[in-house]
Amino acid sequence: MYRNFISLLNLPKNYDIGFFKSDVLAGLTVFIMLVPQGMAYALLAGLPPVMGLYASTLPLIVYALFGSSRHLAVGPVAMASILVFSGVSLYAEPQSSDYIALVLLLTLMVGVMQLILGAINAGALIKFVSPNVISGFTSAVAITIGLSQLGNFFGIDLPSGNQIIPILTSLFENIANIHLPTLIIGMISLAILIGLPKFKATKCLPLPLIVVTLSILFVAYFRLDDAGVSIVGEVPTGFPSLSIPNIDLSAMQTLVPTALTIALIAMMESLSITKTLAKKDSPPLNVNKELRAIGLSNIVGSLFSAYTVTGSFSRSAVNHRTGSVSQVSAVVTAIGILLTLLFLTPLFYYLPHAVLAAIILSAVAGLINVRPLKYAFRVKREDGWVWIVTFAATLVIGFQWGLLIGVVVSLCLLINRLTNPHVVELGWDKKSGRYRNLQRFPNAIRDPHMILLRIDARIQFSNAEYIEKILENKIEKIKEKQKQPFDIVIDMAGVNDIDTMGIETLERLIQEYNHQDNVDIWLVHLKGQIRDLLQRAGWNVLYSEAIRYTSLEQLIKNRQLPTDYMI
Structure with missing residues (x-):
């Protein structure tokens, strides 16, 4: 009792x-x-x-x-x-x-x-x-x-x-x-x-x-x-x-x-x-x-x-x-x-x-x-x-x-934040020894051999189109400034989830820029759950090169990209 x-x-x-x-x-x-x-x-x-x-x-x-x-x-x-x-x-x-x-x-x-x-x-x-x-x-x-x-x-x-x-x-x-x-x-x-x-x-x-x-x-x-x-x-x-x-x-x-x-x-x-x-x-x-x-x-x-x-x-x-x-x-x-x-x-x-x-x-x-x-x-x-x-x-x-x-x-404000995520260009900051947002760290150096962008949000149906346009606009603006060949590297460290529409968006970007001469797109810092989703979508066959490298440092080392700007 x-x-x-x-x-x-x-x-x-x-x-x-x-x-x-x-x-x-x-x-x-x-x-x-x-x-x-x-x-x-x-x-x-x-x-x-x-x-x-x-x-x-x-x-x-x-x-x-x-x-x-x-x-x-x-x-x-x-x-x-x-x-x-x-x-x-x-x-x-x-x-x-x-x-x-x-x-x-x-x-x-x-x-x-x-x-x-x-x-x-x-x-x-x-x-x-x-x-x-x-x-x-x-x-x-x-x-x-x-x-x-x-x-x-x-x-x-x-x-x-x-x-x-x-x-x-x-x-x-x-x-x-x-x-x-x-x-x-x-x-x-x-x-x-x-x-x-x-x-x-x-x-x-x-x-x-x-x-x-x-x-x-x-x-x-x-x-x-x-x-x-x-x-x-x-x-x-x-x-x-x-x-x-x-x-x-x-x-x-x-x-x-x-x-x-x-x-x-x-x-x-x-x-x-x-x-x-x-x-x-x-x-x-x-x-x-x-x-x-x-x-x-x-x-x-x-x-x-x-x-x-x-x-x-x-x-x-x-x-x-x-x-x-x-x-x-x-x-x-x-x-x-x-x-x-x-x-x-x-x-x-x-x-x-x-x-x-x-x-x-x-x-x-x-x-x-x-x-x-x-x-x-x-x-x-x-x-x-x-x-x-x-x-x-x-x-x-x-x-x-x-x-x-x-x-x-x-x-409405929450939806606006979800549909307009943060996408930034990164550059090498000698003082901290890290890649930083160029807007917040104007003294950081842009890599002449890479367009380095970071996405700080989930990629899903509500923001996929916005992310695609932002990436394209940033890439086109940078292309106008530097005429020499370059690679496009997308830092995915801030991406915790992605849906089918987000995957299709990344596929369109790869298909669009990989047809251009001397341009490759790389996705680095992929989290485990994101890599699993991409592999289920067939990327291990279709776009294996794009997700080959786990980090930016590994990409630079294995691709033998010049690193003079980092010195």
């Missing part, structure tokens, strides 16, 4: 009572953090706050049973919440019964998509999404989330949506209507949440819970709700019963883009978190297993009135920092939330919306990160432009289109 338990929860083999105590402490710490965050994020998603607590129970247990990470803390998060709101608020009024029904259907769709993506091993797709796209998208979403909470923070009415221009316009129009008591509560809460962690003595304090507790007592004692401070009000007690989301095909069709966006973002977020927190003794990260586990969490959650969950970086970091050893900590957190639902929800009646807004603002502040942008522009400017395009498109057009535009731009 013990071994089965160990295997089920992916525990370390030496798991003992000491590890269990560490997990309990970490689980309780995350529980204290998750109660106010869960309620705040549900409100951000346009849902009753209690649904954030529903999303913090069964989904955590399901992930603990099926996930591969020992430290990932799943549950409601800001980004998924705002994506839910932006996708569903177009079709129903937030917090209405129709809206909740659509959110539960969306959660089920996200879970099924993630489960299918994991089943077909689609985790590899993440390799094609640039980190600069994710960074730009996350920063833009964080800004939008922050702006969306200014209504609750200032006590004024602001339009719902995920585009900043209407929000900012309405904010300036209603700036005179700011509710002063609400603003004071929000400002004090935000100052505590952001300012106190800078002091070492307060880093271990559960500041969100402290702020929630003090604000409830303050509002209840002075009855500030009668003065216009917006409060949460009655929070249902108990755990929801099993209910299957209403399967509406027309609604599913409209929600597909949002569901797919959330599924992919959840995949990338969770992968980033688990990679960051993985220890040396952690089990190997399985992206597809993560997808399946989070997908199952969302499917089960949708049956019990929970909305979309994914990995949380802040709570995962806290879970890891407080000594979590395994997903037992997640089970402890879920039990704490369940007990809160059963016995403690009446205590949240006087919780101000401004405090929940402050919790969200403090949480998303860390998501705005321009350091990758600065680094990208310093190293490779086109990566920086990917960040900017994604960021701007997400802010101005919206989340789904912003992410799609960023991915498309990133893929």
Whole structure:
């Protein structure tokens, strides 16, 4: 039984009572953090706050049973919440019964998509999404989330949506209507949440819970709700019963883009978190297993009135920092939330919306990160432009289109690099005693008896024609400068793969120039797998001379080519 338990929860083999105590402490710490965050994020998603607590129970247990990470803390998060709101608020009024029904259907769709993506091993797709796209998208979403909470923070009415221009316009129009008591509560809460962690003595304090507790007592004692401070009000007690989301095909069709966006973002977020927190003794990260586990969490959650969950970086970091050893900590957190639902929800009646807004603002502040942008522009400017395009498109057009535009731009740049590979002419550099790129080393000497070119890419159907034209252009330009006989040597050291079209391209070059007087083409530094492919194509019979020499040095020695230029 013990071994089965160990295997089920992916525990370390030496798991003992000491590890269990560490997990309990970490689980309780995350529980204290998750109660106010869960309620705040549900409100951000346009849902009753209690649904954030529903999303913090069964989904955590399901992930603990099926996930591969020992430290990932799943549950409601800001980004998924705002994506839910932006996708569903177009079709129903937030917090209405129709809206909740659509959110539960969306959660089920996200879970099924993630489960299918994991089943077909689609985790590899993440390799094609640039980190600069994710960074730009996350920063833009964080800004939008922050702006969306200014209504609750200032006590004024602001339009719902995920585009900043209407929000900012309405904010300036209603700036005179700011509710002063609400603003004071929000400002004090935000100052505590952001300012106190800078002091070492307060880093271990559960500041969100402290702020929630003090604000409830303050509002209840002075009855500030009668003065216009917006409060949460009655929070249902108990755990929801099993209910299957209403399967509406027309609604599913409209929600597909949002569901797919959330599924992919959840995949990338969770992968980033688990990679960051993985220890040396952690089990190997399985992206597809993560997808399946989070997908199952969302499917089960949708049956019990929970909305979309994914990995949380802040709570995962806290879970890891407080000594979590395994997903037992997640089970402890879920039990704490369940007990809160059963016995403690009446205590949240006087919780101000401004405090929940402050919790969200403090949480998303860390998501705005321009350091990758600065680094990208310093190293490779086109990566920086990917960040900017994604960021701007997400802010101005919206989340789904912003992410799609960023991915498309990133893929276009990738395709451009694949189809326009690096082909250079080499010359002898006396200082280093090596053949160097003549553009980077202008003092290198061009061999008068050879045209020496190097290809730094795979040769395949997407770039074969480009490589052929580049080689021909370089050869013709050099021929115009030197009238004496020469050989053409192609350094293949940078070629790791070649397809049939690439082989045909090389054959055409050989056939074209070998018909000219006193011109031979040689391929040197062929890697083993490339030589095998050429031999399968019949080169050992048709073009054996072209691949006869393994290195340039061997070619010069055996062909007895003059080497005066190297002295």
